[in-house]
Amino acid sequence: MTTEVHGSTTPEVTVVVPHYGAPGPTLDVCAQLLAQRDVDLEVVVADDASPEPIVVPDGVRLVRRDVNGGFAANVNSGLAEARGALCLVLNSDMQLRDRAVADLVEAARPHQPCLAAPAITTVDGRWEESRHRWPSPLRTAVSLSRPVPHLTRIPRVRRWLLESRAVATEGPTPCDWVSGAAFMVPTPVIRSIGGLDEHFFMYGEDVDLQRRLRAAGVPSLLFRSVEMAHVGGGSTDPLRADGWSLQARWVYAERHGYARRLRAMLWGTALVNVLWNVAARAGGRKVSVRRELRHDVLRARGRTY
Template sequence: MSSKPAVSAVIPHYGESAPTMKLIEKLQQQTFDGEIEIIVSDDNSPEPFPQVGGVKVIHRTTNGGFGTNVNTGAEQATGEWLMILNSDLELTSTFVEEMLNAVEKQAKPAIFSPQVVGHEGEAQWVARKFPSTFIHAWNWFTPVARFRDTNWWHRLAGHDVRAVGGKTLTVDWLMGACLMLPTRIFQEVGGFDERFFMNSEEVDLQMRLRDKGYPAIFLGDVMVTHEGGGSSESTKRRQWLTTSHFMYEAKWNKHRILAPTLTAVSLLNFGFNAARSLKNKEVHPLKTFADELKIIRDGKKMVHG
């Protein structure tokens, strides 16, 4: 028997089976000589995920969102380490071994993420600052989107620009595409808060872990490739994201100023788009303004009623 701890890899699944099947194959081909328990939690997909040899496949009867789906899979986990993997990750054959070697060097329990990159090798800004109203407002302010490639834009957007390849450091929170933590501390804090349907659930989890003394640690010397983007249309994703921000604010922030702040920023966006529309007839400032107000209104209503 290997002396290395067993790893439970939980893959929350929804949609097409092919990416998840590819990830399972990569996990089954790992050079790691310990046990890897593979769990697929199907979030009531339109086409149920098939049974696969050597894999625990769980079929939920309702669609609960990312956090709920991970919780369902984690309930079946028996490994010492819990690894939460998006289905669109691409792993090298040594990935699990590299992660275990890296986390076992740390002095105390924590939640970890490797460096996550896109297919062109671009960093996906795994490490982030805890959300603030300013950060939400900055990301809502469309005129500055043209500066997304600059270091200062990323700083203001809440990205921890210190987290680059080769570094290991403690950060506020880590993007949820690829997370690893001791199963016992995930259970200790009750897993993900299932009130979050999509987005912000990993921030909330890491706030609660931090309160228990478990930090978030970026492992820059381990790398994984992530497709990212998701399959849902952008309007739906933006609504999910905004709603999650209202839920996070309601849970963690004393001052409920997100709605008026985003509304004020939408007015600035409207002015900018009105100026653009003088030269570009494809720009529709009133429609964009109305769409943004609806997202704000619906997000607030879903949380506060």
């Protein structure tokens, strides 16, 4: 299962690429990683029991799980095999410049130990929101209310709802948490806190990880000078994604002590949404008030629909 990468048994960076599903994107990012310049790295693909087992190229190590466990469990499987001093967790749908990993290592070196993240862009170069505040029960509840699409037209409200903050163009920008699509942390540090929490199946595990790292004195820093592009466009069923997202919100709330407040605020959101939907229906829009109320009630009870 183990293959030497770039002729080194102790690489500077281990890149863990969590994989599930179609092999194309993962193989593309592996090719980009093997072509990285000026950095000694190994690539570990963690296959989360995909229906179609992936065959990785020479120079890439493969860890295949017997049971699908979700993103956090899959990353931890790859992390267990990491030999590098630093661990870079990288989504399979990323595009990298030929020095992206080396640039991130160099930018973060004076600030270690830290969780270092690049600026995430779209493939056409547009900046994605990458720097966020810690989640709160109020912000979560408001984000699930029906008036949100109208409120987000106001820039100040949009920034508050997205929990985003300005990013420095030079040097590191301290963050509460950054996108989990690409982040690097010293391998002994992430292992010392137990890796990602496997109670999160999908979503939220990156926020929780960074909160635990912060409690251990390890900050999250975003480096605007290093860019990686996020292709996105996955084929995950929206209902399954909504269910995972809801589960993640509740796991996070329980882990960080505000589950009761979140439940109360979600009941308030249900009331706001009923009034909004009744008004919308009275105005001639096609809205199923009963169905939407059922969704909100299930969500307030911590259940999916």
